[in-house]
Amino acid sequence: MGTPLLVAEDISISFGGIRALKGVDLTVEEGQIVCLAGENGCGKSTLVKIVSGVYTPSTGTISIGGDSFNALKPRQAIAEGVQVIYQDLSLFDHLSVAENIAINRLIHDGSVLSNRAEVQRIAAEQLERIGIDLDLDAPVSELSVANKQIVAICRALSMDARILFMDEPTTALTTNEVKRLLAIVLDLKKRGMAVVFISHKLDEVFEIADKITIFRDGSKVGDFTASELDEVSLSFHMTGREIVYNRYHRTRTEDQPLLEVRELSRADNYEDISFTVRPGDILGLTGLLGAGRTEIALSLFGLNRPDSGTILIDGKTAAITNPWDALDYGIALLPEDRKTQGLFGQQSVKTNITSTMLDRLLTPMRMISGRKEDALATELVHSMNVNNKDISVLVDNLSGGNQQKVVLGKWIGTEPRILILDSPTVGIDIGSKSEIYAKIHDLAADGIGIIFISDEPEEIVANCNRVLVMHEGSMITSLEEEDLRADGIKERLAEIISDPDSFAGTNSGARVQGEQA
Known part of the structure; x- marks a missing residue:
C-alpha cells in the first residue's frame, strides 16, 4: 500500500x-x-x-x-x-x-x-x-x-x-x-x-x-x-445490466444503390473518392483524424462543395449545393460536434428535437402549433429512449448520451433515406452507446443507407457491413462483409488506421483481410 x-x-x-x-x-x-x-x-x-x-x-x-x-x-x-x-x-x-x-x-x-x-x-x-x-x-x-x-x-x-x-x-x-x-x-x-x-x-x-x-x-x-x-x-x-454490442449484418437484398459517389474531389480535403451505399448498408468511413472523412460528409450534405466528381441518388445526378438540397434528396447528417453543431444548448429538448420538422408543426395561419410540437417531441423522445421525458428541460442539462439521442432523433424524424453519422458515440457512456448502436441497426434493417464515421476499430467492426479506410484525403483500402467476419480483423483494422503509410499507394479498390485470409 x-x-x-x-x-x-x-x-x-x-x-x-x-x-x-x-x-x-x-x-x-x-x-x-x-x-x-x-x-x-x-x-x-x-x-x-x-x-x-x-x-x-x-x-x-x-x-x-x-x-x-x-x-x-x-x-x-x-x-x-x-x-x-x-x-x-x-x-x-x-x-x-x-x-x-x-x-x-x-x-x-x-x-x-x-x-x-x-x-x-x-x-x-x-x-x-x-x-x-x-x-x-x-x-x-x-x-x-x-x-x-x-x-x-x-x-x-x-x-x-x-x-x-x-x-x-x-x-x-x-x-x-x-x-x-x-x-x-x-x-x-x-x-x-x-x-x-x-x-x-x-x-x-x-x-x-x-x-x-x-x-x-x-x-x-x-x-x-x-x-x-x-x-x-x-x-x-x-x-446494473449486461451490455452486449451485437454485430451488424445486412439482410436487405436490394443491390441498387441509394447513393453513388463517383471520383469526388475537393482541393486540400479529399481526392478521387468513389463508393456506393445500398438500402441496409452501414458503410464505415475510418482513418486517422484529418483523413478527409468529415469533409466528405459535409460535401454530401451541401456544406463543402466538391471541385469535381458526381453524386447520384437513385442513379440520377444530384445537385447538392446546400443542406436544403440534401434534405430534399433524403440525406441527413448527425455532425461531429453535437454541442456546437447539433444542438441549441439553451433551448428545450422540445425545441431541439422538432427543429428539423417545423413544416409539420404549422397551422393554416403559418404559425407553429404548440399542441403539434408537444406531441411530436414527446413521440420522438420516447422512441429514442431519452431518459429525461420532460421535453421542457434545457438540452444542456442532459447527459452526453441523452443529448446525442436528441440529435439523432431530430434527424430520424425527417425520415431520411441516407443517414450520415459523424463520430456518433464520442464522449458517450457504454449504456447509451449500446442503445444508439441498436437504433442504428434497426434503421439500416428498415432500408436506410447509413454512412458511419469513426476512428475506433471496435466500433467500426461491430456496426458496419462494409468499410473504407482513408488517409490524407485518399481511400487506401476497403473491406467487405466477408472480410469483417475474419478472425483478428479488429486488430488488423487498428494496424491499418494507426500505420496508414504501410498501405499508401494501394489502389482504392484494394482489400485487406484478417488472419484467415
Whole structure:
C-alpha cells in the first residue's frame, strides 16, 4: 500500500432536491492511477468538482496530504496540489504555447506584468519534464487536439500538481496520439504523481489503471484492481445490466444503390473518392483524424462543395449545393460536434428535437402549433429512449448520451433515406452507446443507407457491413462483409488506421483481410 494522498469520505451533495452523490468515498495514493468509471450522470464529474473546490458538499470530509477540510475553495485546492484538466481544456487560443503553460503560474504568483523570458523558462521546464518538444511561440489555435492536451498537462504541472484529474482526455485523439498521452500519464505516475483518469473507453481504463472506482446513480459500487474485472463485468457494475454490442449484418437484398459517389474531389480535403451505399448498408468511413472523412460528409450534405466528381441518388445526378438540397434528396447528417453543431444548448429538448420538422408543426395561419410540437417531441423522445421525458428541460442539462439521442432523433424524424453519422458515440457512456448502436441497426434493417464515421476499430467492426479506410484525403483500402467476419480483423483494422503509410499507394479498390485470409 502506498501513502494516501487524497482521502474523500462520506461525500454527499444535492441539486434541486436530487441527490447527485450519496455518501461516496475515494482514496488515491501517491504514484497511483485511479480510473473513475460509470455512466454519464453517475456523479464522477461532481466528485471532481467537489475535490477541486467548485462545489461545496453537504456532508463529508476531504483530506489532501494529511490536511483535512469540510469543503475547499478553488484556490485552496490548487494550493494543495489539485489540478483538473477538463474536456474543453480551457486554453486561450490567441495566446502562445508558452503563455498558456505559464499563465496560471503567473496569476498564482501575483505577477502584474509578464516577463517573456520567465514565461519561456516556465514553459520549457514543464515540456522538458514530460519529454515533449513544442514550438513555444506557436499560437495554441494552430495545435492539434493532442498537442493542446500536452499544453494543458504542462500548465497543471507548472502549478506543482500532486494529484491530476483528467476528464475524458482522449475523446478527440487518434490511436497514436492516445498511445503518446497514456505513456505520459504512466511516466507521471513513475514520478510519484497521483492521476485520476475519467474515460468511457474501457480499453484505456484497463491499460493504465491501478485501481478502478465505479459509480452508479450517485453511489459508489466499489473499488477494484484492473485484474479483477474484464469489459463485461465492468460494464455490468457500471450499468446494473449486461451490455452486449451485437454485430451488424445486412439482410436487405436490394443491390441498387441509394447513393453513388463517383471520383469526388475537393482541393486540400479529399481526392478521387468513389463508393456506393445500398438500402441496409452501414458503410464505415475510418482513418486517422484529418483523413478527409468529415469533409466528405459535409460535401454530401451541401456544406463543402466538391471541385469535381458526381453524386447520384437513385442513379440520377444530384445537385447538392446546400443542406436544403440534401434534405430534399433524403440525406441527413448527425455532425461531429453535437454541442456546437447539433444542438441549441439553451433551448428545450422540445425545441431541439422538432427543429428539423417545423413544416409539420404549422397551422393554416403559418404559425407553429404548440399542441403539434408537444406531441411530436414527446413521440420522438420516447422512441429514442431519452431518459429525461420532460421535453421542457434545457438540452444542456442532459447527459452526453441523452443529448446525442436528441440529435439523432431530430434527424430520424425527417425520415431520411441516407443517414450520415459523424463520430456518433464520442464522449458517450457504454449504456447509451449500446442503445444508439441498436437504433442504428434497426434503421439500416428498415432500408436506410447509413454512412458511419469513426476512428475506433471496435466500433467500426461491430456496426458496419462494409468499410473504407482513408488517409490524407485518399481511400487506401476497403473491406467487405466477408472480410469483417475474419478472425483478428479488429486488430488488423487498428494496424491499418494507426500505420496508414504501410498501405499508401494501394489502389482504392484494394482489400485487406484478417488472419484467415
